[in-house]
Amino acid sequence: MAAENTTGTTPGSTGAVDVGAARAALREVPNDPGAPKPDPILVGSGLVRRFGGLKAVDVGHIEIQRGVITALIGPNGAGKTTLFNLLTGFDEPDEGDWSFNGSSLRKVASYKVARMGMVRTFQLTKVLAKLTVIENMRLGATGQKGERFWSAVFPSIWRKQEDENTVRADALLDRFLLAKKREDFAGSLSGGQRKLLEMARALMVDPEMIMLDEPMAGVNPALKQSLLGHVKSLRDEGRTVLFVEHDMDMVRDISDWVIVMAQGSIVAEGTPDAVMADPRVIDAYLGAHHDTDLSELDEEKIEAEAMAELEGKDKP
Amino acid sequence: MDLFEILRAALSQALGPQAIVLALAAIGLNVHFGYTGLLNFGQAGFMSVAAYGLAVPIVIMDLPFVAGLVMALLMPVVLAVVLGFPTLRLRADYLAIATIATAEILRLVFGSVEMRDIFGGSNGLTGYARPFQDLNPYGSGIDLGIFALSRNDLWAATVGWILVALCSLLVWALMRSPWGRVLRSIREDEQAVRSLGKNVFAYKMQALVLGGVFGGLAGLFLALRQASVVPSDYGTNITFFAYTALLIGGAARVLGPVVGAIIFWFLLSGLGALFSQATSGANPLIPEVIMSNQQASLVRFILVGLALMLLMIFRPQGIFGDRREIAIDGR
Ligand SMILES: Nc1ncnc2c1ncn2[C@@H]1O[C@H](COP(=O)(O)OP(=O)(O)OP(=O)(O)O)[C@@H](O)[C@H]1O
Numbered sequence: 001m002a003a004e005n006t007t008g009t010t011p012g013s014t015g016a017v018d019v020g021a022a023r024a025a026l027r028e029v030p031n032d033p034g035a036p037k038p039d040p041i042l043v044g045s046g047l048v049r050r051f052g053g054l055k056a057v058d059v060g061h062i063e064i065q066r067g068v069i070t071a072l073i074g075p076n077g078a079g080k081t082t083l084f085n086l087l088t089g090f091d092e093p094d095e096g097d098w099s100f101n102g103s104s105l106r107k108v109a110s111y112k113v114a115r116m117g118m119v120r121t122f123q124l125t126k127v128l129a130k131l132t133v134i135e136n137m138r139l140g141a142t143g144q145k146g147e148r149f150w151s152a153v154f155p156s157i158w159r160k161q162e163d164e165n166t167v168r169a170d171a172l173l174d175r176f177l178l179a180k181k182r183e184d185f186a187g188s189l190s191g192g193q194r195k196l197l198e199m200a201r202a203l204m205v206d207p208e209m210i211m212l213d214e215p216m217a218g219v220n221p222a223l224k225q226s227l228l229g230h231v232k233s234l235r236d237e238g239r240t241v242l243f244v245e246h247d248m249d250m251v252r253d254i255s256d257w258v259i260v261m262a263q264g265s266i267v268a269e270g271t272p273d274a275v276m277a278d279p280r281v282i283d284a285y286l287g288a289h290h291d292t293d294l295s296e297l298d299e300e301k302i303e304a305e306a307m308a309e310l311e312g313k314d315k316p
Numbered sequence: 317m318d319l320f321e322i323l324r325a326a327l328s329q330a331l332g333p334q335a336i337v338l339a340l341a342a343i344g345l346n347v348h349f350g351y352t353g354l355l356n357f358g359q360a361g362f363m364s365v366a367a368y369g370l371a372v373p374i375v376i377m378d379l380p381f382v383a384g385l386v387m388a389l390l391m392p393v394v395l396a397v398v399l400g401f402p403t404l405r406l407r408a409d410y411l412a413i414a415t416i417a418t419a420e421i422l423r424l425v426f427g428s429v430e431m432r433d434i435f436g437g438s439n440g441l442t443g444y445a446r447p448f449q450d451l452n453p454y455g456s457g458i459d460l461g462i463f464a465l466s467r468n469d470l471w472a473a474t475v476g477w478i479l480v481a482l483c484s485l486l487v488w489a490l491m492r493s494p495w496g497r498v499l500r501s502i503r504e505d506e507q508a509v510r511s512l513g514k515n516v517f518a519y520k521m522q523a524l525v526l527g528g529v530f531g532g533l534a535g536l537f538l539a540l541r542q543a544s545v546v547p548s549d550y551g552t553n554i555t556f557f558a559y560t561a562l563l564i565g566g567a568a569r570v571l572g573p574v575v576g577a578i579i580f581w582f583l584l585s586g587l588g589a590l591f592s593q594a595t596s597g598a599n600p601l602i603p604e605v606i607m608s609n610q611q612a613s614l615v616r617f618i619l620v621g622l623a624l625m626l627l628m629i630f631r632p633q634g635i636f637g638d639r640r641e642i643a644i645d646g647r
């Protein structure tokens with residue numbers, strides 16, 4: 001277990017990461033799917049996850065650079081969440097191997113993955129409804145003496161640590177604008193507030209790498225801006241961030257590297273600007289946006305068909 | 317109609333050993349279901365292994381009384397581990413099925429002819445409770461008119477309520493700690509707890525063992541008080557009575573199961589006495605055509621069931637529950 005960290009300003013184990021150097025190093029990386037990174041924290045290869053006949057994830061090779069913000073984008077159903085689940089041990093791949101900080105995570109239980117320093121949030125938020133916001137936060141702290149059965153009975157053993165964790169939790173609640181909700185049941189929070197709480201709670205673990213599944217979904221624009229700031233400051237604290245997001249402006253704004261998935265595979269990656277201009281990406285998205293872009297046309301078509309059918313039926 | 321008699325019957329049961337057995341069993345279920353969300357439908361099994369764990373070493377193996385006590389506490393732990401290991405990684409319903417089936421199997425095995433040499437068949441085992449009775453400091457029972465206990469029951473009730481108080485104290489201490497917070501979180505969402513690096517399986521196992529030991533204490537206490545262990549005492553209905561008590565008092569509240577058990581027995585035996593009076597005698601209050609004396613002893617169960625339904629509709633959080641907690645369930 002990593003040493004106690006009460007301030008929450010530096011991540012778990014490896015110590016300072018030079019953000020500037022990490023970002024500079026990325027510039028040398030070719031913009032190819034599965035390109036190797038100079039200092040990868042997470043490496044996966046041959047990852048396959050099938051649901052019946054559907055290959056939800058089929059990733060040949062993926063590397064995530066340490067100390068930067070990587071965005072994972074792709075149309076709905078591309079397999080982003082499924083890939084998150086695989087990497088964090090919440091789902092098991094049919095094939096493939098992956099490692100975090102050099103140690104293989106195959107068959108490693110999800111809670112151990114979290115303890116190793118890789119913590120994720122969920123697309124569909126999982127707040128603990130019947131616990132108060134502050135209790136949700138306290139739960140996130142690691143290495144709690146009071147979570148052991150025999151010590152639990154004696155508050156003298158854990159009281160001090162609990163107070164320290166509470167100070168840290170309150171600081172995070174302040175940062176995520178949830179301080180006013182401190183004593184409310186988490187179940188009474190709005191959708192956006194739940195997203196915020198989940199992110200703040202994940203930070204209580206003091207992870208080396210944090211994986212956010214659509215952290216901004218349902219968060220209002222003004223707050224989004226300050227959240228973007230928080231995500232950047234996570235990186236500046238030396239944490240690695242991997243996040244899924246549909247909002248392209250945001251992706252362009254904060255990410256150092258972008259990985260694009262479509263139909264389970266990585267179709268492109270690179271710096272934000274390079275990726276946005278990549279025809280393969282436009283392809284992938286056009287494929288997905290096909291319906292929406294042509295929705296008016298489709299509507300007309302459907303309407304015409306329906307009319308034809310109706311008329312047909314009306315005929316004797 | 318003698319209201320005093322009815323009240324006396326109700327109070328004596330509600331504060332006597334019966335309520336204690338139920339309270340201990342329900343405290344265990346509160347740890348399982350109320351705090352951790354584990355569905356244990358076989359609390360009777362935990363009670364029976366403790367009761368036979370006490371009796372068998374003393375009666376059959378001629379071991380000292382203390383050995384029986386140790387076994388009585390150990391057997392529920394073993395049962396919890398055996399039940400929990402294959403099921404706690406699976407969905408909640410698997411534990412429910414495994415526990416109810418195991419409790420029934422245990423009861424049938426304990427009562428079986430084939431195993432009569434060890435468990436005494438359907439007559440059960442007796443002759444192990446002397447040391448407990450010898451410790452009785454009371455010279456006689458008490459009779460306060462409205463409430464009466466025999467000498468033996470007075471002693472049992474003294475020990476029993478102290479036991480209930482200690483167990484409640486332990487639950488209170490545990491549930492306000494970070495350990496208890498993990499259990500309550502598991503009840504809300506296991507995956508979220510895993511994502512924060514907690515070993516959910518280990519916590520569920522600890523909860524299953526702890527609640528099982530409380531159930532064991534219920535069985536142990538029943539065995540000591542009755543001075544006999546009979547398999548028919550450990551049917552499925554005792555588990556469901558304990559759930560009823562828990563829901564009446566309020567799940568996930570420290571005193572919920574205790575108050576619930578008291579109210580349960582107050583109602584059950586008060587109604588029993590009421591109907592028994594109303595249907596007996598030469599000219600019963602309720603004519604034979606509507607309800608016979610034998611039926612009267614069963615109608616009270618119907619009424620308790622009805623009361624439980626009304627409670628669930630109008631006060632689903634139980635007597636001690638927090639309305640706010642229920643209100644946010646909608647999402
Ligand atoms: N448990 C499951 N059972 C069956 N199919 C699944 C399951 N989970 C995901 N899928 C399928 O796998 C594919 C990828 O789903 P996934 O949730 O990973 O997409 P995503 O990229 O996260 O999409 P979105 O942007 O909408 O969140 C989808 O086609 C989905 O239908």
Ligand SMILES: [Mg+2]
Pocket residue numbers: 080081082123
């Ligand atoms: Mg998704």
